[in-house]
Amino acid sequence: MALATGQMKPDHSNPFGSFRRECExxxxxxxxxxxxxxxxxxxxxxxxxxxxxxxxxxxxxLASSLSFELAKIQKRKPIEVATTLAETIRKLxxxxxxxxxxxxxxxxxxxxxxxxxxxxxTLKSVERGGSEYGLLKTPTPEKTMVEHTSANPARPIHIGxxxxxxxxxxxxxxxxxxxxxxxxxxxxxxxxxxxxxxxxGYKLLNEPVPKEKPDHYIGKIYSVTATLVEIEExxxxxxxLKTTNASxxxxxxxxxxxxxxxxxxxxxxxxxxxxxxxxxxxxxKDPDPEDSISEVIRKYEKKDPETSASMRRVTRIxxxxxxxxxxxxxxxxxxxxxxxxxxWSGQVAQIVGQLKESGFTFTxxxxxxxxxxxxVEKFGxxxxxxxxxxxxxxxxxxIRSDGTSLYPTRDIAYTLHKFRIAERVINVIGTEQSxxxxxxxxxxxxxxxxxxxxxxxxxxIGHLMLEGQRMSARxxxxxxxxxxxxxxxxxxxxxxxxxxxxIPGEIRQRIAERIAISAVRYAILSVEAIKSxxxxxxxxxxxxxxxxxxxxxxxxxxxxxxxxxxRIEQPKTLxxxxxxxxxxxxLELSKFPETFSKAADDLNPTLLCLYANLxxxxxxxxxxxxxxxxxxxxxxxWQRVALVLAVRTVLKTVAGILGLELAERM
RNA sequence: GGGCCCGUAGUCGAGCCAGGACCAAGACGUGGGCCUUCGGAGCCCAAAAUCGUGGGUUCGAAUCCCACCGGGCCCGCCA
Numbered sequence: 001m002a003l004a005t006g007q008m009k010p011d012h013s014n015p016f017g018s019f020r021r022e023c024e025x026x027x028x029x030x031x032x033x034x035x036x037x038x039x040x041x042x043x044x045x046x047x048x049x050x051x052x053x054x055x056x057x058x059x060x061x062l063a064s065s066l067s068f069e070l071a072k073i074q075k076r077k078p079i080e081v082a083t084t085l086a087e088t089i090r091k092l093x094x095x096x097x098x099x100x101x102x103x104x105x106x107x108x109x110x111x112x113x114x115x116x117x118x119x120x121x122t123l124k125s126v127e128r129g130g131s132e133y134g135l136l137k138t139p140t141p142e143k144t145m146v147e148h149t150s151a152n153p154a155r156p157i158h159i160g161x162x163x164x165x166x167x168x169x170x171x172x173x174x175x176x177x178x179x180x181x182x183x184x185x186x187x188x189x190x191x192x193x194x195x196x197x198x199x200x201g202y203k204l205l206n207e208p209v210p211k212e213k214p215d216h217y218i219g220k221i222y223s224v225t226a227t228l229v230e231i232e233e234x235x236x237x238x239x240x241l242k243t244t245n246a247s248x249x250x251x252x253x254x255x256x257x258x259x260x261x262x263x264x265x266x267x268x269x270x271x272x273x274x275x276x277x278x279x280x281x282x283x284x285k286d287p288d289p290e291d292s293i294s295e296v297i298r299k300y301e302k303k304d305p306e307t308s309a310s311m312r313r314v315t316r317i318x319x320x321x322x323x324x325x326x327x328x329x330x331x332x333x334x335x336x337x338x339x340x341x342x343x344w345s346g347q348v349a350q351i352v353g354q355l356k357e358s359g360f361t362f363t364x365x366x367x368x369x370x371x372x373x374x375x376v377e378k379f380g381x382x383x384x385x386x387x388x389x390x391x392x393x394x395x396x397x398x399i400r401s402d403g404t405s406l407y408p409t410r411d412i413a414y415t416l417h418k419f420r421i422a423e424r425v426i427n428v429i430g431t432e433q434s435x436x437x438x439x440x441x442x443x444x445x446x447x448x449x450x451x452x453x454x455x456x457x458x459x460x461i462g463h464l465m466l467e468g469q470r471m472s473a474r475x476x477x478x479x480x481x482x483x484x485x486x487x488x489x490x491x492x493x494x495x496x497x498x499x500x501x502x503i504p505g506e507i508r509q510r511i512a513e514r515i516a517i518s519a520v521r522y523a524i525l526s527v528e529a530i531k532s533x534x535x536x537x538x539x540x541x542x543x544x545x546x547x548x549x550x551x552x553x554x555x556x557x558x559x560x561x562x563x564x565x566x567r568i569e570q571p572k573t574l575x576x577x578x579x580x581x582x583x584x585x586x587l588e589l590s591k592f593p594e595t596f597s598k599a600a601d602d603l604n605p606t607l608l609c610l611y612a613n614l615x616x617x618x619x620x621x622x623x624x625x626x627x628x629x630x631x632x633x634x635x636x637x638w639q640r641v642a643l644v645l646a647v648r649t650v651l652k653t654v655a656g657i658l659g660l661e662l663a664e665r666m
Numbered sequence: 667g668g669g670c671c672c673g674u675a676g677u678c679g680a681g682c683c684a685g686g687a688c689c690a691a692g693a694c695g696u697g698g699g700c701c702u703u704c705g706g707a708g709c710c711c712a713a714a715a716u717c718g719u720g721g722g723u724u725c726g727a728a729u730c731c732c733a734c735c736g737g738g739c740c741c742g743c744c745a
Contacts, residue, residue: 049684056687065686072725106726108687152745192745367743392668392741400743407745434670435740462671463738470738499707515707526693527679531672532738539678539694543707546679546693553707561704602683610680613692624700624709644704666707 015590030089060110078107122590126646134592137179148428150187153318155219160464162481168428178600196296201225215321234258366401462532488516518548518660526609554616571638
């Protein structure tokens, strides 16, 4: 029983998808008929997966390799099978979006789309859908939490962390557009050592009001304090080593380390003389700075009122700086979660209790350890986690011998907390955390949260190098996100000044800011998240093809056309767009819904970058070859205008998901 | 020592999960054109790739499997 696909109504939200489905049912119909006539018992083959994009347009718009599978079974040549299939389909099926079905050597069945129909369907769909065109909603919406950035609030966000922020933010936008209910969270790691050092230094200085951008100011204090304390500590250790007849190797290593830190100290002293002098004096008065810092940690974990108040004050100051930076980059968080709250509310203690009861913990030197390897074997998790049989899982220390908690322990508690408010959790974190992320998952299995373990998604971010070098916060060899934005704005401004002097200065500045932030986001997003990226200024500041500016320029050109026209009319039909550049453009527009949903379901914003660039490219080609505003044939003019409007709509939608802001003029 | 990830033109980088017309998209750079009736941040053309290496599976491998090589990262009572 063959399906007459001609009776299928095209799905107006997904033009190319409708064509694809028509091809699928046509193939199905052909296959069923073949099954009947051949008399052979043919298996149920996965028709859908045989449909693929042909390498070039001479092979049509979709092609099936089904005949190769059948040829194997039927012991015939693929081309013969393909020919029979194509003939059968032509006979049986009424075609709507399909124009032709042909068998081609060595055995493909090629489907050519009816471009006249597709043009009509696509342009009408875009017009009807407007800013919602292409944003196909998922059939299975999930409450999803995306945690990203979560930078230590002790120094400014650097460009490496910014990669994390940009991907995290874009994934949230993508999933939300797909119809999921998304929350973004920033995890404030305020109970670690770094924050304690920061709070200690800030307190010594009597908590001055920042005279510059808050995170930069506190970051300065943190760096100086951390360095001075380290030097002090190393000096003490060296003295101790010398009196206890330690090995030469130990003494040499410690001396080397001390020299290094003294060098870093000298750098800091020349950069920030005032803070350095002050802190140096104050710290030298402290008989045991190391212990003072530990005390801050201990007291904070126990919610000592004075410590808590001052820690929260200084952390909030830094976070206000983070917010300023992130806002510039169009990154927004729905919630800011304090790690200290997890401790104070007893959630950490609770999960530690559950882990203890499980029997997978042991104590070592007074510390509580989790036997991860034992759990992996017991629950047979190797397959589930996708690790090889020889992967060694080291034990995980949950609680220090002094009774305080460690970061992974708190992370387990935090993840559990996340599942109280979301069904799916996505952690956007650097690849160096992959083992730690495994450990969290294993802890979930141990405590019986199996469903949650499966909905716990680790989204790894590959390292970002700076001009081929590893960044080093210590050595000051790093670039802050603010610096990158400043520099890019400056560069964009000079381009706008040069190219568009007629635009008023204030507006030029706003345009430059849009171009700059888009450029940075695009440069980061256009390379897959997991790959290690080399941050190169030339690439970020390149405003040519394959950049946000190139995409924006397509938008600007379309704006120019509309401005020139002034008044817009609806075309009567859409039957004149027959130029190859027009058809290529329509085809690209028709594919947006499929590209979007794949990008969202695969958590792959890079796909949308490629798409945006390709669409812009097609538009520039069209622009180059087509007259519009000054055309004498009004019907063709308005049809082309409809195409331009559709391109604008889709460009704007894609840009919105990627967090790019398009400027009408640039 | 164990493991995870990456390896595609001079450079950057899609395709790999779901093998098919791959003598491999696109970009930067290089060489040559279009000095612009809607803005040249553009368009057109050309040269440029042992798909890290070697085996295997298959009618068919950049794609799957195995081994090896190169690079990054992890294996803390740091985060």
